[in-house]
């Protein structure tokens with residue numbers, strides 16, 4: 001590695017830092033003022049790049065046209081943000097945090113399908129900036145002029161924001177709202193107006209970040225999730241709500257990435273270790289380290305306790321007689337399915353998927369509902385279970401039964417390790433750390449070719465002889481799922497589950513009556529991870545193939561949707577939600593190209609109209625009847 | 630040896646001394662009132678006594694054993710029950726379940742993964758609830774209770790591990806005057822029958838003078854007076870800074 005290579009990578013890092021900063025700063029700003037974690041921030045970024053593409057295609061030939069397009073695209077995205085804020089977010093500022101996350105995630109789904117409908121599925125590379133098409137020579141190496149311009153744009157935007165925050169009345173209000181929410185009310189400011197303006201500004205910045213990215217990266221439909229992942233990391237590392245923090249974090253992450261590329265492959269102890277491969281995961285490593293070391297991020301300040309204590313939950317009761325009879329009836333139907341369903345062999349296949357999803361969702365609900373820990377990376381344990389089983393079978397030549405039984409232990413080990421860090425945090429920070437660990441697991445599965453098969457994954461994972469028939473495997477899945485769910489329910493109704501809820505309801509009181517909340521949450525994390533691992537192992541042998549996408553963030557989010565769809569406050573919620581979600585996805589996805597948007601609309605309805613979820617709403621209805629009768 | 634012996638207790642928050650060189654004792658069978666205006670440092674004292682805050686300096690001895698550095702859950706196991714100024718209960722549980730939690734924890738049975746929690750120690754929980762006059766509400770969700778009832782529930786929870794010492798931070802705040810007298814009368818009964826010590830804070834001087842065996846007065850983190858109620862009432866400084874501005 002030479003000095004000039006290092007310098008060029010350093011400059012690359014600076015350009016990357018500008019991009020990251022623009023992508024993330026709006027998210028931090030919005031969170032600071034509204035306390036909304038806007039999952040759709042990456043989508044606004046993506047729309048910025050698409051809109052700029054369309055504009056530059058028409059008027060981008062001249063210098064003025066190009067930069068005009070960039071500004072116009074940013075303004076358009078900001079306007080869209082204002083509309084979204086007025087129509088949607090206003091209604092959910094007082095909703096529990098989890099619902100806000102979900103509502104904004106619904107926007108992600110809708111925005112993606114809208115982009116698909118408008119711009120199509122192809123990648124679209126915008127024209128290069130007129131006047132900045134060439135490269136400059138730095139120490140004998142070529143460096144793109146446009147990237148050089150970017151290096152200056154990032155700090156310029158930081159400076160402009162800083163000026164606004166410290167010198168204008170609007171800025172003073174933003175700072176007041178970020179530091180002390182009550183104060184804004186006291187200043188007699190129309191809070192609704194302030195929130196709308198800040199959301200508009202934040203999305204405008206995301207749009208600007210996207211538009212500026214146009215000449216460097218093709219517009220594509222994956223930018224939303226990639227963008228939000230990066231933005232979250234930057235904001236969490238910098239400290240939620242801190243704008244200088246966002247810049248510092250962007251700089252550190254981009255430079256570490258650049259350094260990894262500069263180092264390249266290193267030969268240590270007879271192994272080739274590729275640092276450039278680390279770039280996929282380095283930001284999540286940085287985030288994990290920062291959160292463990294400084295749980296509020298580099299420049300974060302403790303924010304006033306969340307205003308949104310979740311909705312009051314009714315006491316848990318064991319199932320009554322009617323519920324038990326209903327449960328047995330469902331079980332009988334499930335047992336009969338392969339017999340009755342011989343003419344629809346697909347029903348058994350779909351039912352296996354549903355059962356696996358039920359076990360996955362029930363294990364997530366265990367830590368999310370009663371535990372109060374909103375994991376955004378539960379797919380990690382699903383994936384560890386799947387890979388655990390797959391590796392035991394392929395690398396250690398174990399029989400399938402043993403691999404299925406021992407595979408979940410890898411998930412248990414993962415949960416034991418990650419859980420120890422995660423349960424130290426709470427709220428959004430916990431959500432982000434779980435996500436970070438899931439991304440790390442994902443990238444290990446994706447990159448460790450020799451062991452995990454890399455992006456191809458592991459193939460040929462077929463069940464043992466006696467389970468070869470789909471019906472036989474179905475019965476195995478049914479037994480493990482029913483057993484697993486009943487076990488989790490039993491634990492929730494046992495003292496352990498009560499202690500877990502106690503720690504969620506009032507950590508102060510729990511500690512004051514001798515409960516070590518940390519230990520209960522940690523053990524709950526491990527229990528949930530293990531059961532989730534069983535779901536993963538079952539999944540592996542039902543498909544015969546596993547690839548890194550079993551750990552993808554999309555699966556983690558699916559789990560959250562399942563639990564909330566069914567209702568987080570009821571035991572039956574995750575079961576109903578997982579079944580409904582999986583069935584809908586299967587039925588709708590085959591028929592309707594825009595099923596994601598449909599799902600997004602369904603989530604929005606859910607959040608705004610049925611915040612208790614399906615099972616929760618039914619339960620309340622039944623209770624009302626009882627009272628009326 | 631006193632039940633509780635506190636010496637030189639000091640705690641500062643960012644340079645501001647919330648509690649400064651405070652010392653006192655609580656004997657078994659005695660009710661000690663800690664009074665003082667808002668912000669005097671009363672809650673901070675309680676938080677150090679039950680292990681929630683670590684004092685900057687000073688000593689706390691419970692039956693001769695130091696509790697400095699112990700977490701609240703350890704201090705609780707040494708026989709110290711606590712109620713909070715702002716009630717802290719388990720909102721997703723029934724009234725009885727709240728008490729059952731303390732009983733389960735006291736008996737070391739919380740790690741159990743199998744038995745039904747709500748079927749454990751029902752009779753004992755109900756007996757504790759009866760003691761504070763909450764037996765009829767045992768099945769109600771804790772989240773729907775009136776504030777005064779929450780305070781009573783907290784007392785029942787605090788009694789669940791048969792404590793030697795009760796720390797009650799404004800136990801009657803938010804109650805009607807009649808309720809206040811009742812609750813402290815009840816506490817006085819418990820003190821007598823179980824021979825425990827109580828340290829409590831209270832703004833209602835009627836309650837204090839009627840039930841406290843002794844009282845100490847805190848102002849800006851410092852103890853300015855102490856003794857039997859009649860003595861303290863006569864203290865001119867106390868009259869000036871506290872009783873004069875009493876609300």
Ligand SMILES: Nc1ncnc2c1ncn2[C@@H]1O[C@H](COP(=O)(O)OP(=O)(O)O)[C@@H](O)[C@H]1O
Pocket residue numbers: 642647665666667668669670671672673674
């Ligand atoms: N965690 C804390 N951080 C900073 N200051 C605190 C904290 N807790 C209490 N204080 C300050 O210490 C002083 C005493 O507070 P407190 O003990 O609550 O008084 P009291 O209970 O007598 O009303 C007050 O000035 C309060 O603002």
Ligand SMILES: [Mg+2]
Pocket residue numbers: 671672673714798
């Ligand atoms: Mg107080």
